[in-house]
Amino acid sequence: GKQLFNLVVDDEHVAARIVRHLQRSGKGRVTCMPLARLRPRGPREFDERAHPDVTPLSSQLAFHPSVQNAVLEVFGSVLVCKDADTARKYALPPAEGGMGMDCVTTDGYRRNADGSIFG
Known part of the structure; x- marks a missing residue:
């Protein structure tokens, strides 16, 4: 969803500086994801042998460990289905x-x- 376009930053201090700058300059808006504050639910645990027709999307992505919480926040509750x-x-x-x-x-x-469908 919309989280895909959020700006990942180290902490809330960096986020606040960015937001203040944008407000002063009138150049737009941004949503920041401070890594220090993220506590994602992560992928739900399920027995992959019992569900061979799905896989967690986050397990199919390559990313640096430093951004794991951001990846799980955005993709942790998404399944890839056959x-x-x-x-x-x-x-x-x-x-x-x-x-x-x-x-x-x-x-x-x-x-x-939530019931929404996209094709």
């Missing part, structure tokens, strides 16, 4: 037999836990 039917199943709320996860397929279909 097809649209699988994405629909895993996006359903747990009360309806799903996992309540945002899902994407390799061909670009997206089904979010």
